[in-house]
Amino acid sequence: MTAAAGADRSTDSYLPAHGNGGYRVEHYDLDLDYRVGPNRLSGDVTVSAVATQALSALSLDFADLRVRRVLVDGEPAKFGHRAGKLRVRPRRAIADGARFEVRVRYAGNPRPVRGQWGDIGWDELTEGSLVASQPIGAPSWFPCNDHPSDKAAYRVSVTADAGFTVLVTGDLLSRRTSGAGSTRWVYERAEPTPTYLMGVHTGRYEEVELAAGPVPQRAAVPAHLLPVFRETFGRHGEIMRVLGELFGPYPFAEYVVVITDDDLEEPIEAQGLSVFGRNLLDGHRTHERLVVHELAHQWFGNSLTLGDWRDIWLNEGFATYAEWLWSEAVGEGTAAEHAREWHARMRAAEPGLRVADPGVARMFDEGVYKRGALVLHALRGELGDDAFFGLLRRWVAEHRHATVSTAEFTALAEQCAARPLEGLFETWLHGTETPADSGF
Numbered sequence: 001m002t003a004a005a006g007a008d009r010s011t012d013s014y015l016p017a018h019g020n021g022g023y024r025v026e027h028y029d030l031d032l033d034y035r036v037g038p039n040r041l042s043g044d045v046t047v048s049a050v051a052t053q054a055l056s057a058l059s060l061d062f063a064d065l066r067v068r069r070v071l072v073d074g075e076p077a078k079f080g081h082r083a084g085k086l087r088v089r090p091r092r093a094i095a096d097g098a099r100f101e102v103r104v105r106y107a108g109n110p111r112p113v114r115g116q117w118g119d120i121g122w123d124e125l126t127e128g129s130l131v132a133s134q135p136i137g138a139p140s141w142f143p144c145n146d147h148p149s150d151k152a153a154y155r156v157s158v159t160a161d162a163g164f165t166v167l168v169t170g171d172l173l174s175r176r177t178s179g180a181g182s183t184r185w186v187y188e189r190a191e192p193t194p195t196y197l198m199g200v201h202t203g204r205y206e207e208v209e210l211a212a213g214p215v216p217q218r219a220a221v222p223a224h225l226l227p228v229f230r231e232t233f234g235r236h237g238e239i240m241r242v243l244g245e246l247f248g249p250y251p252f253a254e255y256v257v258v259i260t261d262d263d264l265e266e267p268i269e270a271q272g273l274s275v276f277g278r279n280l281l282d283g284h285r286t287h288e289r290l291v292v293h294e295l296a297h298q299w300f301g302n303s304l305t306l307g308d309w310r311d312i313w314l315n316e317g318f319a320t321y322a323e324w325l326w327s328e329a330v331g332e333g334t335a336a337e338h339a340r341e342w343h344a345r346m347r348a349a350e351p352g353l354r355v356a357d358p359g360v361a362r363m364f365d366e367g368v369y370k371r372g373a374l375v376l377h378a379l380r381g382e383l384g385d386d387a388f389f390g391l392l393r394r395w396v397a398e399h400r401h402a403t404v405s406t407a408e409f410t411a412l413a414e415q416c417a418a419r420p421l422e423g424l425f426e427t428w429l430h431g432t433e434t435p436a437d438s439g440f
Helices: 223-232 236-247 288-296 313-329 335-347 366-383 385-398 406-416 422-428
Strands: 023-035 040-051 058-061 066-072 078-082 085-089 099-108 113-115 118-125 128-132 152-161 165-168 171-177 182-193 200-203 206-211 217-221 255-259 268-270 273-276
Touching (some): 128 268, 165 182, 206 255, 236 313, 236 385, 335 366, 366 422
Antiparallel strands (some): 023 040, 066 099, 128 200
8 A cells, every 4th residue: 555655754854754644734633542451452543634645645654553444534544554654544535735544443451662772662660651752653652644743632631540640741631530440531632743852651659749830840750769759859930030030931731750660761751751770869959950951841841842853953052051050050160160071071072973863873863962052052152142042932932832843943043143243153063073173
């Protein structure tokens, strides 16, 4: 079965096999049933989309779960499912510009997608589960158009064993426990959201206030970790305030932190939510920079989402620079001091990385994070503080809940500068080595 030409590939320069052409998604409706013990997931998912070309067939990204039935606009459709693609042929061709719905029913034992960055997607915990989808893990648990540029709204219903808390990257609409020993949780994510920033997190958690303030901030934490949690996250309200002053208003209705009762190598970023492993709680503020980093992603990466994976520095460089700005705000080391330290380290690092186009293998290289932050510090030195922070707030406001590119950012920066910035960006963004003379 073949779709229209190019319809089963995206235009992404790094990951063309993820994402699909021929349509854009407006809304996902996920009705899920999850049994924690056997790690058994059943799904009934409706994808509401608009065709961007005439389609006799179309495809969705979907991994190993068994597809039971596919409907297009309420009618049974032929389908084939292999190699991570669910290819669908409706009874009637879909006209260019037409709205249509694809409904997929499936079941199985979800597991991560294997990629060159490790196992990514739905993962079992000691008691519960989590989702870590960046960059290709969303198809491990629902059929989707898995590309960051195709942002959509979501309604997610999860029925799970009573006694477990279910947190989804969205606003909780309802929670109801039945006599059958299960609880149904319903969440809604109204803001446009890419698939990799959606997740379901299940565990035995106590729900507590994370911090007071204009932005509701709450946390889900295993009861025995609450004392050490409060120390590590004790300044969260102040972090939220500082980042809001620097970047503009927090872009979502609330912020949620989940602490798993398992170790995690890195925190997990999601829309309006972040997940941390218990190993990051040590009773001190050793890992507070990661708390700042994940919160900063709500502006840079979540509200503003890259349109192509090669622009990953727009997420990670900005979130890393937010760490340095927080340090500066609380008198624990200026951004300039951090920049000088990391400039020296990056000069000694493996050469050949281009921040604005690092290549697939180095998308999550430390250089993308640290050299990306150095780009911003060099730009701050060129513009001065007033113009630089004005640029950041304007960047956030003008692209709220949209997709962005490096070219759009550099063009906006040029508008805020007193002189051309072509040389600065050519050196810092497009050069393959950290400049010897930083000028910091």
